[in-house]
Amino acid sequence: MRKTIATVLVATLAVTSCGAQVSDADSGTAPPGYPVTVTNCGRPMTVQKPPSRVVTNDIGITELMFALGLGERMAGYVVDKGQSGGVASSPWKADFGKVPKLAEKINREVVQGADADLVFAGWSYGFSEGTGFTPDTLAKLGIASYQLTEACRNGVGKQRGIMPPLDALYTDLQNLGKIFGVSDRAEKLIREYRKQVDEVAAAIRPGSPKPKVFLYDDGRDQPFTSARNAGPDEIITKSGGVNIFADVDDSWTTVSWEAVLQRAPDVILINDYGGEVGTVADKENFLRSKAGVRDLPAVRDGHFFALPYAALVEGPRNASAVVEFGRYLAGLRR
Template identity: 80%
Template sequence: MRRTVALIVTVALVATGCGAHVSEGDSGAAPAGYPVTVTNCGSSLTVSKPPSRVVTNDIGITELMFALGLGDRMAGYVVDKGQSGGVASSPWKADFAKVPKLAEKINREVVQGAGADLVFAGWNYGFSEATGFTPDSLAKLGISSYLLTEACRNGNGKQRGIMRPLDALYTDVRNLGKIFGISGRAERLIGEYRARVAAVTNAVPTGRPKPKVFLYDDGRDQPFTSGRNAGPDEIITKSGGANIFADLNDSWTTVSWEAVIQRAPDVILINDYGGEVGSVADKENFLRSRPGLRDIPAVKEGRFFALPYAALVEGPRNAAAVEEFGRYLANLPG
């Protein structure tokens, strides 16, 4: 399937596949090096010139734009109130202050009102058939979409993830570099991330079992966690641990408490939403109080470690998350 957009004011729209083709008419020649085509979630996306009014959804996606120095290409961003703490602590806090926050929930009216020429979001990161906000619905409005690679559907129902999580990050950085004509900058960033992650992995002690790690996002009746296709899986593995749910061919997903107890994690990595959706202390207290969980090694030994939401979803904080969690695991008793 193919998605093509010309990014001009006057358009003639013809919907095609899961995207749209926009005719340039007599608008003149494309800039040097354009049009550019990238592969995104198995489909081709073609742009005739660098987008100039991008709308992003979610903090990690927005920070990817900022990390690449693309704040001036944005019409605005959307984050919900649960991510306010992440914005306040972001390494790109100054960029968040310069770019307009458009809403707490993305929809067609928000992106149309912003005059968006590209929406950068993902399945369960804004796009949803239930709400009717999808790449197809935007294509009918002449607005192109770029989907977060971590959230690409893999053909098994609505399960997400088509490659290893860090490869998904590098793919998106590289694609954005091509789309915006800054491939050199993108490749330098990828090289930096690879080097930082490799430094941690190469320093992991050998000759001892890898600590088994359970990523706890939230959920009381059933826990929400990470399968092998979400960011936490490689944050855990590159740090020297083993994700207890690495056998699940999905990204962020729901499991059972019985499965957590059976797999007996040595460490619990907590997703810290900054207090907006249950504080870290609240989550620890819940885990300590739930029957069965109190007896697993992580809870008995008090081995809890928290990382912010923005570091665990795909985004430019992933390398730092590997470094931080790697230091924690390296200091555990042998």
């Protein structure tokens, strides 16, 4: 049994700052096509009508709502300072300008203050036992949760990931399409993203060498990277490379520099996010200066490529990230 928590969204609950109470206005029959039930992190989730005051956490999650044209269904979003550059460069920048930014860190007070009827977040994408902000605590407040599929826990401690990352993206699009009554829009996006990814794969010559790729997010003493269940894994593999930590059954995770040295990557994909080390240039300089790491093939040959955080976490920029990184790897093969 996977250690996930799911919440049933009951439309007859009108959320207030003091909890939940029955609203006479919502006590009638369900809208046409409702109720609907989806599977979220292995558990059923039923909605009696489309949520109307959604609070999202993190840029990729928020962009999923915008890509589906659901900005009007949102009470607001939460992103931290490290994601401000991603908002400025977002294809949905106009939507970010229309929907209120509520805070830089999500918590119970933020979502209650927004009168949220649904929180869309994920484990380590806002949900955390350490902060006490979990689907279970929200349920006690009468607020439903939808969990990002990339971050579903897989039953081994706090490890995350129950399916390949792009499948997680498509699953969330399908689920959100059903929850909000926009399935046609969701299926159209899925077809577009699959087409983009398939075209990159089709352009790779059979038998072409597959460079070993290390995703470097951040970290001086220990690097933070992508295992096989995080978005960068399929961004790398669909682009024609090999994720050097594809054997790790987790999502975003910490590894050792010794493991990086042993796997000797040919290319380093940098998460343009900031963090402890800093900018993309700071991260490149750090890798060039670190003993052992500076002798890796990727560092020695200057094979660095950067993508924004919003393109690497699960979200609607994943397919275009495959196109961009695929173009870079194709250039190395020439």
